[in-house]
Amino acid sequence: MCLAVPGKVLEIEERDGTKMAVVDFGGVVKDVCLEYLPDLQVGEYAIVHVGFALQRLDEESARQTLALFGNLGLLEEEFGDPWQQAAAEAGTTAEAER
Amino acid sequence: MKYIDEFQDPELARRLLDDIHATVTRPWALMEVCGGQTHTIIRHGIDQLLPKEVELIHGPGCPVCVTPLEVIDKALEIASRPGVIFCSFGDMLRVPGTGRDLFGVRGEGGDVRVVYSPLDALRIARENPDREVVFFGIGFETTAPPNAMTVYQARKLGIANFSLLVSHVRVPPAIEAIMRSSDCRVQGFLAAGHVCSVMGTEEYPELADGFGVPIVVTGFEPLDILEGVRRAVRQLEHGEYRVENAYPRAVRPEGNPAAKAMLADVFEVTDRAWRGIGVIPDSGWRLAERYREYDAEHRFSVTGITTREPAECRSGEVLQGLIKPHECEAFGGVCTPRTPLGATMVSSEGACAAYYLYRRLGGTSAPLEASPVG
Numbered sequence: 423m424c425l426a427v428p429g430k431v432l433e434i435e436e437r438d439g440t441k442m443a444v445v446d447f448g449g450v451v452k453d454v455c456l457e458y459l460p461d462l463q464v465g466e467y468a469i470v471h472v473g474f475a476l477q478r479l480d481e482e483s484a485r486q487t488l489a490l491f492g493n494l495g496l497l498e499e500e501f502g503d504p505w506q507q508a509a510a511e512a513g514t515t516a517e518a519e520r
Numbered sequence: 521m522k523y524i525d526e527f528q529d530p531e532l533a534r535r536l537l538d539d540i541h542a543t544v545t546r547p548w549a550l551m552e553v554c555g556g557q558t559h560t561i562i563r564h565g566i567d568q569l570l571p572k573e574v575e576l577i578h579g580p581g582c583p584v585c586v587t588p589l590e591v592i593d594k595a596l597e598i599a600s601r602p603g604v605i606f607c608s609f610g611d612m613l614r615v616p617g618t619g620r621d622l623f624g625v626r627g628e629g630g631d632v633r634v635v636y637s638p639l640d641a642l643r644i645a646r647e648n649p650d651r652e653v654v655f656f657g658i659g660f661e662t663t664a665p666p667n668a669m670t671v672y673q674a675r676k677l678g679i680a681n682f683s684l685l686v687s688h689v690r691v692p693p694a695i696e697a698i699m700r701s702s703d704c705r706v707q708g709f710l711a712a713g714h715v716c717s718v719m720g721t722e723e724y725p726e727l728a729d730g731f732g733v734p735i736v737v738t739g740f741e742p743l744d745i746l747e748g749v750r751r752a753v754r755q756l757e758h759g760e761y762r763v764e765n766a767y768p769r770a771v772r773p774e775g776n777p778a779a780k781a782m783l784a785d786v787f788e789v790t791d792r793a794w795r796g797i798g799v800i801p802d803s804g805w806r807l808a809e810r811y812r813e814y815d816a817e818h819r820f821s822v823t824g825i826t827t828r829e830p831a832e833c834r835s836g837e838v839l840q841g842l843i844k845p846h847e848c849e850a851f852g853g854v855c856t857p858r859t860p861l862g863a864t865m866v867s868s869e870g871a872c873a874a875y876y877l878y879r880r881l882g883g884t885s886a887p888l889e890a891s892p893v894g
């Protein structure tokens with residue numbers, strides 16, 4: 423129940439004085455209340471929980487996070503201790519290997 | 521960007537795991553607070569891919585699991601009354617009350633309806649003006665704003681036949697209670713990302729400082745969990761304890777101001793009993809005085825409830841991270857998702873249910889498991 427999922431805004435409309443959106447969750451389309459994120463735009467993604475958009479997903483910081491993961495270990499491969507690396511790959515500690 | 525597949529990439533998972541393996545030098549115990557994170561961890565076997573030094577203790581962040589038995593029994597009583605339409609999220613249906621559950625009440629003729637959104641319950645109230653419609657408002661800070669909206673709108677639109685049975689809980693007081701307990705082994709926390717999407721991160725520095733524990737705001741995809749663990753382990757290895765946001769795509773420091781304003785208007789902080797754990801001071805919300813007429817407990821006086829938990833269920837210990845689900849005698853035998861003894865065996869966020877689904881046969885089929893490293 424606590425699971426909130428990313429969805430993409432397809433349409434926005436006013437219904438009974440409440441700001442609502444049609445949101446696509448990878449093929450499943452649902453009505454979502456935008457009262458807590460009134461300036462969300464068509465085409466943007468948000469975290470949606472029990473029919474409410476709760477926070478906008480920020481593409482820029484998502485890309486930065488992925489880039490950070492991608493760069494992990496690159497400096498290490500370049501300048502790191504090869505014994506430690508081999509040991510880590512073998513699942514033991516460098517000390518035990520030496 | 522779909523915000524899902526990208527955060528399940530096995531190659532990036534390997535990089536994160538390598539980094540954790542390279543950083544860790546001694547044993548550390550981390551608690552993931554949220555049941556959604558427990559689900560991801562067990563489903564993808566993340567705990568088994570981590571270095572043996574890193575133990576993940578599953579926290580009490582399954583809202584279905586911690587809703588007190590007394591409130592469940594009240595729900596069952598109200599749902600049984602003629603003239604009532606009782607609306608609930610689907611995962612409350614099989615939560616055992618004393619001797620029965622909502623599913624059973626429906627079988628006995630009660631009008632119990634499952635809704636996806638609390639606004640659906642409000643719509644049902646408008647369509648059935650001659651019935652009393654009650655919505656079961658449970659959950660953490662993520663679910664509280666949607667539920668608060670129903671009461672706000674009920675008042676605005678003059679929908680008098682709607683009320684909320686409220687049992688909301690808050691994460692920060694639970695972290696404090698866990699750190700204060702004498703048998704606490706937790707050295708760092710992965711805080712629940714979606715709770716922070718709403719509330720922001722302002723409540724956590726005091727806890728990190730006060731108890732000397734890293735608190736890393738963490739998302740729900742496999743890479744998010746690994747990044748949360750990586751950052752917590754880094755802090756611990758360096759003797760640091762800070763609040764870090766490892767889920768910046770969905771968490772701003774200030775949270776969601778509109779949702780927080782609604783919470784402050786509709787609810788007030790109260791002590792709350794957590795099922796299996798006990799009363800935690802200031803750990804819940806109830807309807808504020810000015811919304812009292814929409815409070816189902818106020819509208820339907822329910823008395824004479826005597827709660828009884830099955831003696832063999834150890835879900836309290838599971839929720840406090842003192843035992844793992846399979847250490848309970850009843851696990852997988854007497855107690856299964858079809859015949860749950862405790863609430864932790866019901867919801868997919870409950871630790872017992874997660875272990876039953878993914879661990880019982882000794883393996884998992886999730887993609888990360890296909891490329892074990894380390």
Ligand code: SF4
Nearest residue numbers: 834835848855862872
């Ligand atoms: S396995 Fe069942 S009986 Fe044991 S702690 Fe979990 S819910 Fe309770």
